[in-house]
Amino acid sequence: MRQYSTDLTPPWKKPKPVPEVPAEPGLVVEEPGTGFCGAVVRCEAGTVTLEDRFGKHRVFPMEPRGFLLEGRVVTLVRPSPGAPARPTRTASGSVAVPGARARVARAGRIYVEGRHDAELVEKVWGDDLRIEGVVVEYLEGVDDLPSIVESFAPGPDARLGVLVDHLVPGSKEWHIAQSVTSEHALVVGHPYIDIWEAVKPSSLGIGSWPRVPRGQDWKTGVCRALGWPQNTGAAWQRILSGVHSYKDLEPELLGRVEELIDFVTAP
Secondary structure (H helix, E strand, O other): OOOOOOOOOOHHOOOOOOOEEEEOOOEEEEOOOOEEEEEEEEEOOOEEEEEOOOOOOEEOOOOOOOOOOOOOEEEEEEEOOOOOOOOOOOOOOOOOOOOOOOOOOOOOOEOOOHHHHHHHHHHHHHHHHHHOOEEEEOOOOOHHHHHHHHHHHOOOOOOEEEEOOOOOOOOOHHHHHHHHOOEEEEEEOOOOHHHHHHHHHHHHHHOOOOOOOOOOOOOHHHHHHHHOOOHHHHHHHHHHOOOOOOHHEOOHHHHHHHHOOOOHHHH
């Protein structure tokens, strides 16, 4: 006598099996019901906590077929105990992509004022920039910015982003930035006299950045006030060594660099 299954659902109506994926920290998934996309930061009691790129957390139940991974439906499951940990974030706070290769450089560029600016951007955003194929160059000042932009000839496939120090209304830098009118160039800046000030004093073990009287060289005045040797190159290396991630930088700089990366990499 033939045995028949109690499940009379036609084969074409049965849901296709989907892969089960361990909800390891750093795994980036999307919850399709809400469209919330983020990295796994916690997995407990049948729920998973995701963190998006802005640091917002949301908790979702780990239901079957409940998430999208790279556009494919998956079921998240708890990782096995003792699973090896992996780096989950870059220095900029982005989700780390282990083993990712640098992309071929885009035609678009990000320009910063000087070598110190370039070194700081590289230290915090270097992983992101290599994945996106964005090259950072420095200008040694912005006095000739309009002619530099004109020479670069930005276009839809070669956008130009520029980061300017001390970009406050009425300043010399502000007037120069206002003269750049290309829709394919974006000039943004931070309010600090120099990129040094964009590093949080607490990250360097000092109470605050000293006030330097007008007319004095700002970097030399800072070194003198802090009792550092008046060698600005050595002072900068001391400052840079105190920067380990975006948490060591002021928000006024963080937002502007992220804005430039988004602008240059926009489709």
